[in-house]
Amino acid sequence: MVALALPRTAPSNAGRAVRIARALRGPLLRLLGAVGVIVAIVSITFLVSRVFTADPINLFVGDSATEATRQQARTQLGLDAPLIVQYGRFLAGLATGNFGTSYLSGEQVGPELLGRLPATVELGLYAVIVGLVFGIIVGVAAAVFRGTPLDAVLRFFTTGTLALPQFWIGLMLLWIFFVNLHLLPGPTGRLPIGMNAPGTITGLYVPDALLHGDLATATAAVRQLILPVITLSVGSFGPVARQVRSAMVESLDSEYVRTARAMGISRPRIWFGYALKPGLLSVLTIGAGLVGWTLAGSVLVEGIFGWPGIGQLAITAIQSSDYPVIQGFVLYVATLYVVIWALLELVYVRVDPRRSA
Amino acid sequence: MTAPTIGFPRLIRPTRSRLGAAGRSWALWTGVAILALLIVTSIVSTFWTPYSPTASGTGALQAAPSLAHPFGTDGLGSDVLSRTMAAARTDVSITVVVVLMALVVGTVWGSLAGFFGGAFDYVTMRILELLNSFPSLLLAVLVIAVAGSGIANVIFVVAVLPLPDYVRLARAEIRSKKEYQFAEAARLVGRGPFGVLFAHLVPNSLRPLLTYASVNASYVASTVGALGFLGLGIQPGSAEWGSMIAQGQDAILSGQWWISGFPGLAIFLLAAAFHLISDAIADLRDQGSAA
Amino acid sequence: MTTSDDITAQPPVLDVQDFGGGFENQPGHVDPVLHGVTFSVPKGSSTAIVGESGSGKSLTALSIMGLAPGRFRRTSGSIHYSGRNLTAMTEQELRTVRGREVSIVFQDARSSLNPVFTVGTQIADVCRTNRGVTRREAKRQTLEMLDLVRVPEARRRMDQYPHEFSGGMAQRAMLAMALISQPKLLILDEPTTGLDVTIQADVLDLIVDIKAETGMTTCLITHDLGVVAETCDRVVVMRGGEVKEIGSCEQIIDAPADPYTQQLVADSRMVENR
Numbered sequence: 001m002v003a004l005a006l007p008r009t010a011p012s013n014a015g016r017a018v019r020i021a022r023a024l025r026g027p028l029l030r031l032l033g034a035v036g037v038i039v040a041i042v043s044i045t046f047l048v049s050r051v052f053t054a055d056p057i058n059l060f061v062g063d064s065a066t067e068a069t070r071q072q073a074r075t076q077l078g079l080d081a082p083l084i085v086q087y088g089r090f091l092a093g094l095a096t097g098n099f100g101t102s103y104l105s106g107e108q109v110g111p112e113l114l115g116r117l118p119a120t121v122e123l124g125l126y127a128v129i130v131g132l133v134f135g136i137i138v139g140v141a142a143a144v145f146r147g148t149p150l151d152a153v154l155r156f157f158t159t160g161t162l163a164l165p166q167f168w169i170g171l172m173l174l175w176i177f178f179v180n181l182h183l184l185p186g187p188t189g190r191l192p193i194g195m196n197a198p199g200t201i202t203g204l205y206v207p208d209a210l211l212h213g214d215l216a217t218a219t220a221a222v223r224q225l226i227l228p229v230i231t232l233s234v235g236s237f238g239p240v241a242r243q244v245r246s247a248m249v250e251s252l253d254s255e256y257v258r259t260a261r262a263m264g265i266s267r268p269r270i271w272f273g274y275a276l277k278p279g280l281l282s283v284l285t286i287g288a289g290l291v292g293w294t295l296a297g298s299v300l301v302e303g304i305f306g307w308p309g310i311g312q313l314a315i316t317a318i319q320s321s322d323y324p325v326i327q328g329f330v331l332y333v334a335t336l337y338v339v340i341w342a343l344l345e346l347v348y349v350r351v352d353p354r355r356s357a
Numbered sequence: 358m359t360a361p362t363i364g365f366p367r368l369i370r371p372t373r374s375r376l377g378a379a380g381r382s383w384a385l386w387t388g389v390a391i392l393a394l395l396i397v398t399s400i401v402s403t404f405w406t407p408y409s410p411t412a413s414g415t416g417a418l419q420a421a422p423s424l425a426h427p428f429g430t431d432g433l434g435s436d437v438l439s440r441t442m443a444a445a446r447t448d449v450s451i452t453v454v455v456v457l458m459a460l461v462v463g464t465v466w467g468s469l470a471g472f473f474g475g476a477f478d479y480v481t482m483r484i485l486e487l488l489n490s491f492p493s494l495l496l497a498v499l500v501i502a503v504a505g506s507g508i509a510n511v512i513f514v515v516a517v518l519p520l521p522d523y524v525r526l527a528r529a530e531i532r533s534k535k536e537y538q539f540a541e542a543a544r545l546v547g548r549g550p551f552g553v554l555f556a557h558l559v560p561n562s563l564r565p566l567l568t569y570a571s572v573n574a575s576y577v578a579s580t581v582g583a584l585g586f587l588g589l590g591i592q593p594g595s596a597e598w599g600s601m602i603a604q605g606q607d608a609i610l611s612g613q614w615w616i617s618g619f620p621g622l623a624i625f626l627l628a629a630a631f632h633l634i635s636d637a638i639a640d641l642r643d644q645g646s647a648a
Numbered sequence: 649m650t651t652s653d654d655i656t657a658q659p660p661v662l663d664v665q666d667f668g669g670g671f672e673n674q675p676g677h678v679d680p681v682l683h684g685v686t687f688s689v690p691k692g693s694s695t696a697i698v699g700e701s702g703s704g705k706s707l708t709a710l711s712i713m714g715l716a717p718g719r720f721r722r723t724s725g726s727i728h729y730s731g732r733n734l735t736a737m738t739e740q741e742l743r744t745v746r747g748r749e750v751s752i753v754f755q756d757a758r759s760s761l762n763p764v765f766t767v768g769t770q771i772a773d774v775c776r777t778n779r780g781v782t783r784r785e786a787k788r789q790t791l792e793m794l795d796l797v798r799v800p801e802a803r804r805r806m807d808q809y810p811h812e813f814s815g816g817m818a819q820r821a822m823l824a825m826a827l828i829s830q831p832k833l834l835i836l837d838e839p840t841t842g843l844d845v846t847i848q849a850d851v852l853d854l855i856v857d858i859k860a861e862t863g864m865t866t867c868l869i870t871h872d873l874g875v876v877a878e879t880c881d882r883v884v885v886m887r888g889g890e891v892k893e894i895g896s897c898e899q900i901i902d903a904p905a906d907p908y909t910q911q912l913v914a915d916s917r918m919v920e921n922r
Contacts, residue, residue, distance in 0.1 A: 159633070168582075259761065261746065300586065
């Protein structure tokens with residue numbers, strides 16, 4: 001998406017209304033574009049799923065059911081109407097916030113997704129933070145010590161995380177830390193079996209337990225989180241480390257860093273101030289990718305760790321052709337993705353002076 | 358007096374040093390060697406594996422690695438080494454086919470868009486934007502979910518995902534080169550537009566595309582594995598690394614790591630080989646443009 | 649203006665002796681670039697180093713600052729600043745010289761300034777590093793210095809980023825940054841190359857004025873003899889990594905001894921007469 005950056009200083013003789021209209025044009029166009037993308041994605045999923053797949057009616061009636069029972073079930077679910085009518089109903093439902101009912105569980109899709117959101121957010125958020133922090137540290141170290149054995153080791157490590165399948169890392173971590181060393185708990189979800197969730201404030205167990213002063217639950221929740229967070233953060237660590245390294249190498253070679261050295265600025269100050277800021281800004285350019293990798297990763301990782309989040313729900317739905325849930329999931333991912341894109345673009349224009357020109 | 362040149366010539370690239378040069382060739386040859394090993398394995402597996410990869414009960418159930426079964430056996434008593442070898446055929450060939458398809462289609466599409474411009478180019482760019490606004494592995498999962506599993510669908514989906522990148526790269530390359538003298542010269546000697554494009558411009562634009570193809574190959578290998586793991590790829594139960602890992606998932610919790618362990622290492626080797634090769638190609642290009 | 653005899657009688661601030669080196673493009677093999685470069689910069693003088701691109705003049709300047717590119721290897725000689733051997737210093741020791749004792753203005757100021765920090769922040773940062781003043785005081789001095797180098801509306805300009813500056817304005821800001829630590833020696837590496845002719849003249853006037861006010865020693869590196877005639881009293885002519893001739897400004901321009909210098913002077917006359 002192209003940023004429609006506006007000049008900072010509007011001509012002073014332009015009318016107030018004109019100025020406001022101009023200021024709103026960019027964000028409005030972007031919003032329209034975003035809604036368009038979401039509608040397009042959701043529509044494509046709807047049509048493709050209806051055209052290509054096997055009859056979902058088998059989910060409700062046994063294989064041995066008669067044609068009459070099947071027809072009856074179809075009528076009940078509205079699957080007998082022409083495609084265009086189904087599509088119309090679907091869009092009308094979306095507009096009123098009704099995502100439909102899961103074929104599998106009979107639950108409303110909207111509330112079901114919403115109820116599982118905190119689990120995915122807690123896991124994904126920590127994973128992105130861990131991936132970012134370690135990616136930045138490793139990227140900076142590799143750039144500062146480039147050409148040395150340390151750089152080679154870090155590069156090897158980074159490439160390793162990019163090439164190792166994420167789900168496999170999760171399984172191997174379980175084997176090492178749970179099966180063999182008994183250091184960390186097994187794949188039982190957000191808390192050990194038999195432990196009660198803390199009262200809901202944010203929906204995230206660790207801060208909630210801490211807010212309630214329940215240290216035991218907080219500790220247990222953290223222990224449950226360690227392995228899935230590490231596994232999920234692998235997906236963002238590698239790309240971040242690479243991005244930071246190449247941006248830092250470029251800025252360390254730049255004329256402005258040479259100027260800073262010529263002026264007697266200390267080396268740590270150059271690394272962590274003068275050269276790092278351009279490197280950090282470059283991470284924003286892959287910010288949307290970061291969210292994408294984490295979401296995709298959550299689909300893989302949640303299943304391994306019995307994590308009751310949206311990713312696991314989606315996989316079950318996909319494996320059993322539970323269309324309404326798939327639709328809800330697609331809508332949720334598309335919205336999240338588009339919103340993150342738009343936010344990042346705004347942030348980027350704000351923090352990178354070169355972009356606001 | 359000579360024209361004022363801007364200061365200090367840029368011939369110096371600060372310390373990429375000895376380690377850099379040595380590391381580069383080391384990475385390239387390691388990558389090529391691993392890839393060769395995997396390709397040979399997949400060829401050998403078509404006519405020989407220690408046991409039949411589909412036979413169950415070749416040994417005890419879930420037996421640990423031993424001389425008779427170097428990679429152990431799985432829950433059905435099948436030999437994990439034989440299955441891993443047989444799976445190499447599936448995974449390596451899917452990866453290669455997918456990357457070749459995406460490379461060829463993307464290059465042709467992008468070259469045409471870049472060369473002729475106009476409405477075709479405009480439509481191309483809009484399609485790219487749409488594809489780009491969705492996380493790719495999720496897109497793969499969803500398309501397979503709705504279109505159904507099977508090798509053909511997997512190949513199709515995984516090849517379509519990186520297509521925007523190939524198209525964009527090819528388009529940019531052709532646009533930057535289409536006014537060059539060699540293109541002009543080819544036009545003057547009477548080559549038609551397609552002759553100029555495919556005989557002169559495209560061959561001169563291949564390097565960045567090949568570098569990208571190599572990175573892409575490593576992602577394709579991981580994605581195919583991930584789809585297999587989710588049960589969305591090739592028929593569950595067939596010899597494919599991702600679905601083998603899924604099969605061994607439960608056994609891991611009771612300590613039998615080898616059923617998932619070895620196929621995972623195999624995916625790692627395939628992906629890492631392509632990473633090493635692409636890093637080496639990219640570094641060589643840096644070096645070339647610096648001189 | 650002082651005569652050349654007075655100047656050479658002064659002790660040198662900078663003394664480059666038999667300085668040679670090259671680039672290690674292949675391990676263990678150095679391609680020589682500088683050959684026994686020898687000259688000195690007397691205290692209070694304005695010395696020019698003149699040569700075409702590739703003559704080694706900029707590399708010499710960077711070597712003085714200890715900022716030669718990573719592949720550069722010194723093979724002979726030394727550089728002394730006020731009796732201290734710069735070529736034997738560690739990075740840590742060099743830091744005490746850079747900025748506070750010897751400072752430098754690079755050509756193309758806009759890419760020499762960090763694009764993601766405001767100009768004011770960067771100058772104030774140098775001030776704080778080298779003079780140990782408070783943030784507030786550094787800001788005040790920055791403002792004062794920007795006024796001194798004739799940046800209009802300095803208060804507003806301080807909060808702008810380099811890309812919002814024109815080339816000439818950025819060069820003034822660069823000059824302010826180099827001057828804020830009150831160095832004893834200022835190296836100017838092609839400070840006006842790439843600027844419009846009228847702006848070039850403004851910047852050169854500014855440099856001459858500041859020099860007159862502060863009595864600082866300057867070392868101007870340029871390919872342009874016309875600039876030298878207006879601003880300098882001593883000239884070092886370099887070509888192919890060697891010093892060809894050293895003399896007073898009048899002597900070099902009126903009676904060049906070296907054939908290459910003669911050529912250079914003739915060429916620049918031709919440009920002027922056109």
